[in-house]
Amino acid sequence: MDTQHDSALTHALAGIPGPVPPSGVLHAVIPHTSRFTVVGNHLAQHAELSLVAIGVGVHIQSLPAGAAVGIKALAARFPEGEAKIACALRELEAHGYLHRTRVRLPKGRVATRTVFCNQPGAVLRGGVVPVVGPAVRSTGPARTPVREHIRVPEPVAVPEPTAVPEHRSVPEPDPVPEHRPVPEPDPVPQALHAPVRLPSRTAPTQPRRPLPHPQVLTPELRQAAAALLADLRRHAEELVLSEQDVEELVPGVAAWLERDATTDTIRRTLAADLPQPLKHPARLLRHRLTALLPAPLPGALDLTSPRRAPVTPFQTCDGCERAFRSHEPGHCRDCRAQYGEAA
Template sequence: MDTQHDIALAHALAAIPGPVPPSGVLHAVIPHTSRFTVVGNHLAQHAELSLVAIGIGVHIQSLPAGSKVGIKALAARFPEGEVKIACALRELEAHGYLHRTRVRLPKGRVATRTVFCNQPGAVLRGGVVPVVGPAVRSTGPAPTPVREHIRVPEPTPVPEPTAVPEHRPVPEPVPVPEHRPVPEPVPVPQALQAPVRLPSRTARTQPHRPLPHPQALTPGLRQAASALLADLRRHAEDLVLSEQDVEELAPAVAAWLERDATTDAIRRTLTADLPKPLRHPARLLRHRLTALLPPPLPGIHDLAPPRRAPVTPFQTCDGCERAFRSHEPGHCRDCRAQYGEAA
């Protein structure tokens, strides 16, 4: 069976002027008449931006003003995840294409203003103010330039006096004061104003507690802890750890084993009630091994009941028959003073 050829594509390739390269891409250029966006090669062929960042930059530049370009909105529009889209937006922001500032609204609310600059180099030089409007071109009249020099209109010329007959005196013209309109200031988009600095948090974040470490990390204890960590994915599919994670968390598990915690108890503690989805399993295990570390088991002497202090028994005085505390029978204090006995 012969290979099918696209006749229309063959005619389009035949119409390409100049010599056709033997390899590589060929461009069949058809001029746009409506719904197109002018994108600079500095963005489309950027040497440091990723392909996702270039695609998102072209997409944002083609949207009209007021469109949602947040991470949630872009993740709902494209198959890429929120993490990849957030990294692409940070790339555009680092290279000057995207500007995100927080401004305070009239009612006291704080909102994020996003401005996309099609030529970040011109904005940095201070020659152009970005247009807060759609970037889609159409067949209508050309858009107004971004910033123009303010031209002061020339004063209205005073009409010359009309010739009158000789028998009437010619009135002298009344000088009209020259009126120069006051130029209006060029409005600056609200997104380019100074961002509102929000008050810093007053509560201080607590420093992270270090991982527990056993008193003596023997090779056998390390091997048992590493085996327990590597075996966790059999009991929970989300707890997949790398070799580096196992090596870092092994001393903490060894500290649990040194405190006589059984492997089943450690496994239940690390695999119970896992969040869905679990994005950072190593961080979760690090927190649980540190925050839920059990105390050392008490010894035999610690579990023994406390010994009561010896109590001196009661005795009956031989003289006045009053009760008093003493280890030997005899007289009370008053009777000893009366009979002159030694205490």
């Protein structure tokens, strides 16, 4: 009873044509009727692209025209960081799937245009390149206009009518569709500038330091910390805190009070040199309580001077007048050996 059986999956696997392999993946193929994207195996099984680059390429190919595909937009959508996404975009650009060029808009502004090619090999051979957006005047050499890929219906072969008696009417065949001329689209615009290369490495984000907490949050510490935080707006009108902000910042102020910081010291530290305008007072107070936390005061035993080890004084040898260390006067080691004295 520890193994669950899915009857629907069992029937789906039973319908797989041909022999079932003993190991590896099995495909239960169900045709899509809506919301699907055709992706070539040259991208899904690319031998040189990383798995992150393949996933980013498939995601970009599934987006509609005009969607944001920058590093910030992709990092907000997926759990991968900006460094991984930037590296994946560079891989796609190196293998011809992604093209980023800078174009000049009609009002003089410069923008980055991103074009994703689902078949880079066809682009190199002069295939179809759909371009979305207004045409841009090009300063480079003229390019050959690319014909739009439009499917023209083939003529339908109509069989000749067979001989029938005169009293029967023969239905007329359907008219053959005429061949209409294919319109030529505007030429593909040329990029004004070279592709923009992103930096090879982005600055890593530093982890957020936790708010300090006291060893024991007593009711007295909680009450004193809450009163200090609520009283800050009397000294700086920008520091207006809600009840939730006061409740979250109470452990940080209690940690300062536990380390023998006075209320005046905490108030001056939190309310001094405020930025103008101050948009998030609770975040500023949290940062100052965390980054400027004072060190704990040393104890009485820590401030005493360390005890020095006792030093053996020097003595003058009565025999050879040489100095040696000893607590009592007498002879040095060589003279004791000469006179036969004990050490």
